[in-house]
Amino acid sequence: MKILIIEDEEAAARRLQKMLLRIAPQSEVLQVLESIEGTLNWLAAHPSPDLILMDIHLADGASFELFRLGRVEAPVIFITAYDQYALQAFRVHAIDYLLKPVKEAELSEALQRYEHQQKKAAPDWAALLESVQGSSPGKRFLIRIGQQLKVVDLEDGAYFYTENKSTFMMSKEGKRYPLELSLDKLEETLDPRRYFRANRQVIFAMEAIAEMYAVSKSRVKVALGPEPTFEVVVSTERSPGFKKWLTGEA
Incomplete structure (x- = not known):
C-alpha cells in the first residue's frame, strides 16, 4: 500500500509515519508534502498513490482546492481539528477522518476501513466539496463520543x-x-x-x-x-x- 502524507506540521507528519510503521509495516510512504502547490506538482509528476492521509489546513490554504482542481484520484483519510461541517461530510464521502492528535488505534481502524472499501465506488468529491463549502449548518449533527x-x-x-x-x-x-x-x-x-x-x-x-x-x-x-x-x-x-x-x- 503506497501512501502519500499531506501534512504541514513536521511533528505530526513524523508521528503518522511512526504509527504506520507499527500498524502497517507493509505500507510505503511515498512522500510527505506540506502545501497545496507542492501536492499539485507531485501529483502531476507521479502515479496516483493507493491512499492519501491529508490535513485540511495546509501552509498555503485549505486542501479543498485540490479537489476543486480535480487532481485527487486516490481515497483519502482526512486529518482535522473540530470542524462541524467537515466532519459530517467526511464521514459520508471519505474513508474516514482522524482528529488531532491522531491516535494509533483510530489510524488502525481507518486503514482497515480503507481495505474493506476497496471494492466500492470512489468517493464523490464534487458532492463532498458542495456539502462542506457554502452550506449552512444542518438540523442534525454527527457527533463522536x-x-x-x-x-x-x-x-x-x-x-x-x-x-x-x-x-x-x-x-x-x-x-x-x-x-x-x-x-x-x-x-x-x-x-x-x-x-x-x-x-x-x-x-x-x-x-x-x-x-x-x-x-x-x-x-x-x-x-x-x-x-x-x-x-x-x-x-x-x-x-x-x-x-x-x-x-x-x-
Missing part, C-alpha cells in the same frame, strides 16, 4: 450552553451531547420562534421553560427543565426581546 458515533437532532434540544469554552446540547430526556459549533452559529440555525438566546452562555427552547422570576425591572431568571447546573438569567439588553418572544410578537 469516544468510539461511538451518534446522530443528534437539534430539534430534540431543550437548551444549548457553553462551558469551559465548549458547547453542549441538553436533550429533553436529560442527555448531554458535545457539539462542535459555537452558540453564535447555533443561533443562526435554530428556529427563532422556538428558541431564544438569553445571554452569551445559553439558548433555550420555549417548552424547556419551567418557571420565570423577575430579578429586577429588566432582568428575568428562567428555570429550565431538565434543570441545568448553572443559573439562567435573561440579560438586560435581551429582556425586551424576550418578552416579545414569549407573546409571539418577536
Whole structure:
C-alpha cells in the first residue's frame, strides 16, 4: 500500500509515519508534502498513490482546492481539528477522518476501513466539496463520543450552553451531547420562534421553560427543565426581546 502524507506540521507528519510503521509495516510512504502547490506538482509528476492521509489546513490554504482542481484520484483519510461541517461530510464521502492528535488505534481502524472499501465506488468529491463549502449548518449533527458515533437532532434540544469554552446540547430526556459549533452559529440555525438566546452562555427552547422570576425591572431568571447546573438569567439588553418572544410578537 503506497501512501502519500499531506501534512504541514513536521511533528505530526513524523508521528503518522511512526504509527504506520507499527500498524502497517507493509505500507510505503511515498512522500510527505506540506502545501497545496507542492501536492499539485507531485501529483502531476507521479502515479496516483493507493491512499492519501491529508490535513485540511495546509501552509498555503485549505486542501479543498485540490479537489476543486480535480487532481485527487486516490481515497483519502482526512486529518482535522473540530470542524462541524467537515466532519459530517467526511464521514459520508471519505474513508474516514482522524482528529488531532491522531491516535494509533483510530489510524488502525481507518486503514482497515480503507481495505474493506476497496471494492466500492470512489468517493464523490464534487458532492463532498458542495456539502462542506457554502452550506449552512444542518438540523442534525454527527457527533463522536469516544468510539461511538451518534446522530443528534437539534430539534430534540431543550437548551444549548457553553462551558469551559465548549458547547453542549441538553436533550429533553436529560442527555448531554458535545457539539462542535459555537452558540453564535447555533443561533443562526435554530428556529427563532422556538428558541431564544438569553445571554452569551445559553439558548433555550420555549417548552424547556419551567418557571420565570423577575430579578429586577429588566432582568428575568428562567428555570429550565431538565434543570441545568448553572443559573439562567435573561440579560438586560435581551429582556425586551424576550418578552416579545414569549407573546409571539418577536
